[in-house]
Amino acid sequence: DAGVTQSPTHLIKTRGQHVTLRCSPISGHKSVSWYQQVLGQGPQFIFQYYEKEERGRGNFPDRFSARQFPNYSSELNVNALLLGDSALYLCASSAAGGPTYEQYFGPGTRLTVT
């Protein structure tokens, strides 16, 4: 069975630009969460979506937005990129919403902002 997939794997953008990251969850999973991980730190929660609705939001500015589609795939959008947005962006899939379900991560998108 296919695991969580993310695209692209690597991305280089310039300050001020916009980026869209994509995630497809494990088949049968209805929830997707997004995390940002910078070197030396644990993943920081950005959003969780379940059944196309936002279920949770972390402490990130409004430049970060996301959505979930009817097939449960998801996009994370970041506007007006800053150098500090350079990080590994991880998508996690779970069977349902809420924090009690086990999450399975994709390989991540490594974003570099120059």
Place this chain on the structure above:
Amino acid sequence: RKEVEQDPGPFNVPEGATVAFNCTYSNSASQSFFWYRQDCRKEPKLLMSVYSSGNEDGRFTAQLNRASQYISLLIRDSKLSDSATYLCVVGQRTNAGKSTFGDGTTLTVKP
């Protein structure tokens, strides 16, 4: 103070050693607890969920102490392949979707 704090690493142990990691959390509304491992430049992988009664999976044992708000992970008979960063994860009842990760503890098992 961080919501989830882990033992500062790194831990360097010989093969066959027993090693234990602790993780404390500040939010008493926390309701779910997990350990993940993360290899260098890879995604986190679920190691085990942590239940109130404690649970064991082979060489790995996880414990939860709600009164003191900490969880622990014990690794017995360490293998070279156990070398990784171990991440503690706590899920909260409020803000239903939020899971909070610790910054991880790095383990290096040496021959």
